[in-house]
Amino acid sequence: MKAVVWQEPGTVELQDVPDPRVQQSTDAIVRLTMSALCGTDLHMIRGTFPGMAPGTVLGHEGVGVVEEVGSGVRAFQPGDRVVVPSTIACGTCSYCRAGYTAQCDTANPNGPLAGTAIFGGPEATGGFAGMQAGYVRVPFANANLVALPDSIIDEQAIVISDVLPTGWFGARLAEVGVGDTVAVFGCGPVGQLAIASAWYQGAGRVLAVDSVAGRLETARRQHAEPVDFSAEEPVAMLRELTGGIGPDRVIDAVGVDAYPQAEGSESEQAQASGGGTLAWSHGTLPSQAARWAVQAVAKAGTIGVIGVYPPTFESWPIGSAMNKNLTVHMGNCNHRALMPRLVDLVASGALDPSAILERQEPMRDAVQAYQAFDQREPGWIKVALEGLT
Numbered sequence: 001m002k003a004v005v006w007q008e009p010g011t012v013e014l015q016d017v018p019d020p021r022v023q024q025s026t027d028a029i030v031r032l033t034m035s036a037l038c039g040t041d042l043h044m045i046r047g048t049f050p051g052m053a054p055g056t057v058l059g060h061e062g063v064g065v066v067e068e069v070g071s072g073v074r075a076f077q078p079g080d081r082v083v084v085p086s087t088i089a090c091g092t093c094s095y096c097r098a099g100y101t102a103q104c105d106t107a108n109p110n111g112p113l114a115g116t117a118i119f120g121g122p123e124a125t126g127g128f129a130g131m132q133a134g135y136v137r138v139p140f141a142n143a144n145l146v147a148l149p150d151s152i153i154d155e156q157a158i159v160i161s162d163v164l165p166t167g168w169f170g171a172r173l174a175e176v177g178v179g180d181t182v183a184v185f186g187c188g189p190v191g192q193l194a195i196a197s198a199w200y201q202g203a204g205r206v207l208a209v210d211s212v213a214g215r216l217e218t219a220r221r222q223h224a225e226p227v228d229f230s231a232e233e234p235v236a237m238l239r240e241l242t243g244g245i246g247p248d249r250v251i252d253a254v255g256v257d258a259y260p261q262a263e264g265s266e267s268e269q270a271q272a273s274g275g276g277t278l279a280w281s282h283g284t285l286p287s288q289a290a291r292w293a294v295q296a297v298a299k300a301g302t303i304g305v306i307g308v309y310p311p312t313f314e315s316w317p318i319g320s321a322m323n324k325n326l327t328v329h330m331g332n333c334n335h336r337a338l339m340p341r342l343v344d345l346v347a348s349g350a351l352d353p354s355a356i357l358e359r360q361e362p363m364r365d366a367v368q369a370y371q372a373f374d375q376r377e378p379g380w381i382k383v384a385l386e387g388l389t
Ligand SMILES: [Zn+2]
Pocket: 089, 090, 091, 092, 093, 094, 095, 096, 097, 103, 104, 105, 106, 107
């Protein structure tokens, strides 16, 4: 099969690699019909997420058709149409049973304390081959695969692999409830789906903070109230818009990884920040988004953090948060635990994530997509994979 393969920082190639095979009795092989690229892939390519093994197939989002199953797979058979969660869960351990599928004890071969297992990531995340390929081996297939009804097309289903559950998870972490005023920091694809999720979970108002005009316009089309941090001081504006109180709930969909690191050129930085004079910060300083979130949220409010912070990152405005009696929840999305319900919501038409993201990123060929992607702001791109098998 053909696959998008990581060779070294800065080098990604479409290569012929061996087809994956059933290795364990509970494995399934899925023929992929659609995948996607997201900002996380760019960090692996640039080397800002270290520990990638040369030859790793990239991609942690996938939709396809079951091609082959091991003898222990009872829930699926060849021909079944499925969406594959980005993170891998065994379905058997106590964490999986409690819904913390991103904290599975078993899936990461480096051990129960090694962290979340993910497709197409560094060796520390398990070294699993990714889904920008003709086929993928899915471990623990009984528990990992999520069946798709025919009424959901690939363009909708691919969003359920990662970005929709992550946005939904952010709204859940922030404890969005009926009538709440919710601010979403970072209006990339996950932020947009956090906005949609906040509405669905009962928000009374949603405020959307970013500096990229197109993202703010997409947020406004979802009837969020845009706040452009390159044109107005966001904390002051969030207070002004909320009667001086601040939003009840804040979703941090930025983390420290949203934009290119400092090695980028000045023009790249300017492009990444939408041409504004401010940009999200990086490295060992508290992230700008984290500080704004803590400053802006109402006293005794709640923050949900879904933006990615590396394990080595140790700086966060805990003093301000403690003195405001804030509640802060954070974590890697428990994809598998959330996905069946999201399949139902998409199938029913209650949520149509492809309509929200359609305006952001066109569909492209995988390698062309990487070339284009690396030269503009990280976002999310659907990739059709016909022909890679
Ligand atoms: Zn588990």
